Amino acid sequence: xxxxxxxxxxxxxxxxxxxxxxxxxxxxxxxxxxxxxxxxxxxxxxxxxxxxxxxxxxxxxxxxxxxxxxxxxxxxxxxxxxxxxxxxxxxxxxxxxxxxxxxxxxxxxxxxxxxxxxxxxxxxxxxxxxxxxxxxxxxxxxxxxxxxxxxxxxxxxxxxxxxxxxxxxxxxxxxxxxxxxxxxxxxxxxxxxxxxxxxxxxxxxxxxxxxxxxxxxxxxxxxxxxxxxxxxxxxxxxxxxxxxxxxxxxxx
Amino acid sequence: xxxxxxxxxxxxxxxxxxxxxxxxxxxxxxxxxxxxxxxxxxxxxxxxxxxxxxxxxxxxxxxxxxxxxxxxxxxxxxxxxxxxxxxxxxxxxxxxxxxxxxxxxxxxxxxxxxxxxxxxxxxxxxxxxxxxxxxxxxxxxxxxxxxxxxxxxxxxxxxxxxxxxxxxxxxxxxxxxxxxxxxxxxxxxxxxxxxxxxxxxxxxxxxxxxxxxxxxxxxxxxxxxxxxxxxxxxxxxxxxxxxxxxxxxxxxxxxxxxxxxxxxxxxxxxxxxxxxxxxxxxxxxxxxxxxxxxxxx
Numbered sequence: 001x002x003x004x005x006x007x008x009x010x011x012x013x014x015x016x017x018x019x020x021x022x023x024x025x026x027x028x029x030x031x032x033x034x035x036x037x038x039x040x041x042x043x044x045x046x047x048x049x050x051x052x053x054x055x056x057x058x059x060x061x062x063x064x065x066x067x068x069x070x071x072x073x074x075x076x077x078x079x080x081x082x083x084x085x086x087x088x089x090x091x092x093x094x095x096x097x098x099x100x101x102x103x104x105x106x107x108x109x110x111x112x113x114x115x116x117x118x119x120x121x122x123x124x125x126x127x128x129x130x131x132x133x134x135x136x137x138x139x140x141x142x143x144x145x146x147x148x149x150x151x152x153x154x155x156x157x158x159x160x161x162x163x164x165x166x167x168x169x170x171x172x173x174x175x176x177x178x179x180x181x182x183x184x185x186x187x188x189x190x191x192x193x194x195x196x197x198x199x200x201x202x203x204x205x206x207x208x209x210x211x212x213x214x215x216x217x218x219x220x221x222x223x224x225x226x227x228x229x230x231x232x233x234x235x236x237x238x239x240x241x242x243x244x245x246x247x248x249x250x251x252x
Numbered sequence: 253x254x255x256x257x258x259x260x261x262x263x264x265x266x267x268x269x270x271x272x273x274x275x276x277x278x279x280x281x282x283x284x285x286x287x288x289x290x291x292x293x294x295x296x297x298x299x300x301x302x303x304x305x306x307x308x309x310x311x312x313x314x315x316x317x318x319x320x321x322x323x324x325x326x327x328x329x330x331x332x333x334x335x336x337x338x339x340x341x342x343x344x345x346x347x348x349x350x351x352x353x354x355x356x357x358x359x360x361x362x363x364x365x366x367x368x369x370x371x372x373x374x375x376x377x378x379x380x381x382x383x384x385x386x387x388x389x390x391x392x393x394x395x396x397x398x399x400x401x402x403x404x405x406x407x408x409x410x411x412x413x414x415x416x417x418x419x420x421x422x423x424x425x426x427x428x429x430x431x432x433x434x435x436x437x438x439x440x441x442x443x444x445x446x447x448x449x450x451x452x453x454x455x456x457x458x459x460x461x462x463x464x465x466x467x468x469x470x471x472x473x474x475x476x477x478x479x480x481x482x483x484x485x486x487x488x489x490x491x492x493x494x495x496x497x498x499x500x501x502x503x504x505x506x507x508x509x510x511x512x513x514x515x516x517x518x519x520x521x522x523x524x525x526x527x528x529x530x531x532x533x534x535x536x537x538x539x540x541x542x543x544x545x546x547x548x549x
Contacts, residue, residue, distance in 0.1 A: 009430075009433075010370070010374065010429050010430070010431075011431050012374055012377045012378065012381070012428075012429070012431075013373065013374065013377060015377065015381065016376075016377040016380075016381075019380075019381075035470075036470050038470075057366070059467060059468045059469060059470045059472075060468070060470045081366065081369035081370040081372075081373045082365050082366050082368075082369035082370070083366070100369070100370070100373035101372075101373040101376035101377060145500065146500060147499060147500060148499065148500055148501055148502045148503065149497055149499045149503070151499070151528065157527045158527055158528045158529075158530075159525065159526070159527055160497055160526040160527055160528055160534075161526075162502075162503040162507065162508075162526070163502075164502070164503060164508060165511065181515070181520075182520055182523060
C-alpha cells in the first residue's frame with residue numbers, strides 16, 4: 001500500500017485534496033494530515049509516508065522548509081494557490097506541484113508521474129530547495145540584523161516606535177531622547193547600543209551624543225562661531241555636527 | 253519699585269511700537285493693492301470731509317504720503333503680497349496632490365493576489381461540500397473587492413461604518429479559511445458609524461494583524477476591533493494576540509502610508525500609536541479629532 005501525508009493550514013483545502021485523491025487514486029492511503037510545517041515534519045517521521053503533499057505557506061514552518069527536512073525520505077508534491085517565485089522554480093526544477101483548487105485532470109497526471117517514480121528513490125532536490133528558500137527570503141527585502149522598532153515606556157504601556165518615525169536620538173544624562181515629528185520619548189537604551197544595533201545606512205552619528213535619520217536631513221549651515229549645524233525636515237531646532245563628523249557632509 | 257515701573261513703561265512703549273509698525277505695514281499693503289481710481293475717491297472725500305471742518309491740512313498730508321508710498325514702494329510691495337498669496341495657494345495644491353497620491357498608493361497596494369487566489373480556491377471547494385457557506389464567502393469577497401478596488405470603490409466610503417463593514421467582510425473570509433484558529437471581536441457603537449474616517453486605514457491594520465500576527469502563529473488567536481470616543485478623540489483600535497512585532501522587521505508600506513495620510517489630512521492632530529501589550533501580540537490605534545457636531549460628509 002502506498003502511503004501519503006497532506007499538509008495545509010486550511011482545513012477545507014485538506015478536505016478537498018483528500019476527496020480528490022480518493023477519487024483519482026483509491027489505493028492511496030492518507031496516513032496523516034498536518035495543519036503546519038513542523039507538524040508535517042513530525043508526522044512524516046512518525047508515519048514514514050511515500051508521498052507528502054505540502055502547502056507552501058503555513059504557520060510555524062513553510063512548506064519549502066518542511067520539504068528540506070523530508071525530500072531525501074519521501075516524494076514531495078507542493079500545493080499552492082499563488083506563489084510567483086515558487087511556480088517558476090518548480091517548472092525549472094521539474095518538481096511536482098499542484099495548483100489550488102486542484103483539478104481532477106491535473107491530479108491524474110501528477111499521480112501517474114508519482115506512480116512511475118515510486119520505484120526509484122526520491123529526486124535529490126536539496127539544492128533547488130535551498131535556492132528557492134533563499135529566493136523567497138529575498139522577495140521580502142529584510143536586513144534582519146538591524147533594529148527597526150524602538151520600545152519606549154509611555155505611561156503604563158510599551159510604545160512601539162518604528163525607526164522610520166525617528167528624526168534623531170540624543171543622549172541625555174541618564175536616558176536617550178527619541179525625537180519623532182510628533183513626540184519626544186525617553187528610553188534607557190544607550191546611544192552606544194543604538195549605534196551598534198541600528199542600520200548604519202539609516203542613521204548617522206553626527207556628534208558624540210547624536211544619531212540622526214539620514215532621510216530627514218534637510219541642510220547643513222555654519223553658524224557665527226563656525227560650527228556646522230544640521231537642520232532636519234519636520235523639526236524646528238538644529239543639531240550640532242562635531243568636527244570629526246563634518247566629513248559626512250563634505251561636498252562630493 | 254521705580255525699576256519695575258520703568259520696566260512696565262518700557263514694555264508699554266515696546267508694545268506700542270510693535271503695534272504701530274504692524275498698522276503701518278497693513279496700511280502699506282492696503283495702499284499697494286488699492287486701485288488708483290479708488291484712492292483718488294478717498295483723497296477727494298477726505299479733502300471734502302476735513303475741508304468742511306476747516307482743517308484741510310491733515311488731508312493734504314495724507315494725500316502726499318499715500319501718493320509717495322504708492323509710487324515708490326507700491327509696486328514692489330504688491331508683487332510681494334501677491335507672491336505670498338500664490339505661495340500659500342501652491343502649498344495647498346501641493347498638499348492636495350501629495351494626499352491624492354498617498355490615497356492612490358493605499359488603494360492600489362491592497363488586494364493581494366495570494367489572498368484572492370486562496371479565497372477563490374476555498375469558494376471552489378465549498379461549492380462542492382457546503383454550497384450555502386460558499387455563497388456567503390462569495391458575497392463577502394464581492395463586498396471586500398467593491399470597497400477595495402479603486403475602480404469599483406463606491407462613493408461615500410469615508411465613514412467609519414463603511415470601513416468597519418469592509419473589515420467585517422474581510423475577517424469573515426479569513427474565518428472561513430482559518431476556521432477555529434481565528435476569533436473575531438468587533439465593538440463599534442452604532443452612533444460612531446456615521447463618523448468620518450479615512451479609507452483603507454482600518455483595513456491595513458487588520459491585514460497586518462492577520463498576516464504578521466495571527467496567520468504565522470500555529471494556534472492562531474483573537475483579533476479585536478474597537479471604536480470609542482475618549483474626550484474629543486475618536487480612537488479606533490486593532491488588537492491581536494499573535495506572535496507580536498519582530499523588532500528587526502521594518503514596518504510595512506501600510507503603516508508608513510497611514511502615518512503620511514494622517515499627517516496630510518489632520519496635521520499634528522491625529523496619530524497612529526503602536527504598542528506591545530503585556531500579554532503579547534500587537535495593539536495598533538488610530539486617533540483622530542472628533543466633534544459631536546460633525547455631520548457625516
